Amino acid sequence: DDTPYDTQFCNWTVQSRFPSNQVTLGPWVNPTFLVGDFGLLRESFKNQEWGFQNWTTRRLQLTYNGLSWRDTAQVQFSMRRKAYWYTINIVIPSQIMWVMCYSSLYIRPDASPARVSLVVLSILTLITLSNRAFDMLPIVSEPVWITDYLFILNILCCAHLAQFILLHSALRAQDRRKKRKQQQQQQD
Structure with a gap:
């Protein structure tokens, strides 16, 4: 284990409650800081203890209870503790x-x-x-x-x-x- 210089892998999933709604995570302010195909801003994720890296995003249509498809956004990133x-x-x-x-x-x-x-x-x-x-x-x-x-x-x-x-x-x-x-x- 490399604690205290550990790396945490995070998977954040946001899903619409209603089948007809789309998931939007944020406004598109500056396209150079966008992560993936929707408006999550990298510059807003700053911390003195952790460094955020390896950002990936996906838009999915996931089934809910096997009955209906829901719009889903997944954000994956890693956090590495600063040394x-x-x-x-x-x-x-x-x-x-x-x-x-x-x-x-x-x-x-x-x-x-x-x-x-x-x-x-x-x-x-x-x-x-x-x-x-x-x-x-x-x-x-x-x-x-x-x-x-x-x-x-x-x-x-x-x-x-x-x-x-x-x-x-x-x-x-x-x-x-x-x-x-x-x-x-x-x-x-």
Whole structure:
């Protein structure tokens, strides 16, 4: 599933209530914006979240209860969610947080506060971004790539933290061995 950049396919059917009437969807104002053979205007369909595309229209005569033919107009189009909001507010900040977390690997191992603060700040920010993404997305029972992406980044950041904990523990154990060795040499 490509949510949040999902595409919805819409089929809108308008049918006359009376057999002798024709279906008309709108006035013909500017022929360059017309969809199909009747006056539905593309320019009137605008939205900040969705992009409308692939417009097709058909005029049909459909049967009603098998008794009479009714004039019918069908409009088909697709709506694709625009990616701008998710890209600017979720994807790019999460990549910055992961790079910041990854950069902690290049800080001296004995500089514990600097390394820990970079990693923990990245993890907390990614959790906040994940919560924001979950709040904005529709509830679905399928995997959604953006939440999987944020989950994987959280795992990578936690792996950086685990790596730091192991490295810091190993360095402390090495320092203790050096101190014991020095104490034994001084006693001898």
